[in-house]
Amino acid sequence: MNALTLWFHKIGSPPTFYRIAGAFAPWLFGVALVLGAIALYGGLVMAPRDYQQGDAYRIIFVHVPCAWMGLFAYAFMAVNAFIALVWRIKLSEILAMASAPVGAAFTFVTLVTGSIWGKPMWGTWWTWDARLTSELVLLFLYLGVIGLYHAIEDRRQAARAASFLALIGIVNVPIVHFSVNWWNTLHQGQTVRLMGESHITGAMVWPLLLMALATHIWFFASVFARSRVGLLELEGGKDWAREVALADAGDAMVTSHV
């Protein structure tokens, strides 16, 4: 077995991943918080006022990164769901199920901040246009995956059923992304492009991109933290999980005697 395959198998082992994720998660949270704070400062204080929307446009610095994360989280979940269904790798099951609540949270924030932004700009808290509707449908997909995962008792079967549902729902993701192009919609079109020129000025784009980076890092931090708990739940009867549980009790006793 070559080194890469060996490394891959080692990472997939629950106690190993538990340790690695535990080492990385606090740092990832920290970096995300710092980058996010800088991005917030750049967006709220440094970026100039928009000539059309005044200061209201500043909601973009949370709304758009959360929207991107909602879609990214679903893609991450779907990839792990596919691996979990085809190769039955425990870690993929756990990672897929861990990313669902995080993706749901980002999608929820997208909908709420978008609604708040829409009130002064479009005069309405909500409209049933293509992008908003498909984003709401995305939230329901997340809730369905989470609900199905918690409705089945056997954790591995539950993860497989929920992964299957996640893959069925993936067709909605490109619909959300491209809805602003395909349908006439109230929501504005793409301003930031991966290829080609973006229609947004420099002082406004760097806080946006930095916040996008911060939310990506936060996503991985959160998924790592949640998958650690998921692994403990799944492997509760194993020695390594018991050792963690006893060590945790030991810590608790020490701190309570201090």
Next chain:
Amino acid sequence: MKPGSTFGACAALVRRDLTLIWRRRGDALNPILFALIVVALFPFALGPEPDNLRRIAAGVVFVALLLSGLLALDTLFRGDYEDGSLEQLVLSPHPLALLLACKIAVHWLTTALPLLLVAPLLAEMLNLPHAVLPVLLAALALATPLLSLIGAVCVALTVGMRRSGMLLALLVLPLYVPVLIFGAGACNAAQAGLAFLAPLLWLGAGLVLAIVLAPLACAAALKISLS
């Protein structure tokens, strides 16, 4: 039709399901009654003004049939799950997807087809313009099998759960929304005098895709939830 052949198995399954439903043919009225009640509630809620009702008629009929179908979905696998024949079906040497396609077809025939026959009455209760009725029936004829197929996949994921009603509704909703958008959209376009063929064609395309893929997905989902 040799016994032991796949065609024999499908035919036997269809005959069995039809016989079972015929023995409880009173139950077939339940979806119809539910749809009637739902539609009847709207004039009470919105007032009997014919113009008010006319504007929402197509959409309300669509939603009523969707909800009735949702309630009826539970009966697709429940009986077989409870007496163990579903497991036998999954274990059979014949292609599971084909057997499930037959089951879903019989289910559509016995739950959705009666609803389709009642649809003109429902439309009349809400003063739908008569010119729109053919479009409504065409849209429903394309949408109801699609809803049955999509619903079957989601029911397969929740088969055997005791109180799965709410969860099932949550699972199917994101997948039903596009069907509803195109189906009701075609009717509303026809009512406004606009072109309505495109949404119907989209529904048709979706239906063809679902006829091929949904039984396969349903089989995979059943294997997961019965494992």
Next chain:
Amino acid sequence: MSDFLAMGGYGSYIWPAYAVFVVVLAIDAIAPRLRRKHVLAEIRGKLKRRQARGATP
């Protein structure tokens, strides 16, 4: 400072939006910690019950 808070008249929209962002992410960070405590306590409980029964772990 009050100019900053007013945000050109849009303050009552911007600050609640940012507050939702912060609060939801805070819940996202805290919820796994609480669940982890619960899961670890459950594992300890199961272990104790097994040992009380005298079963080999």
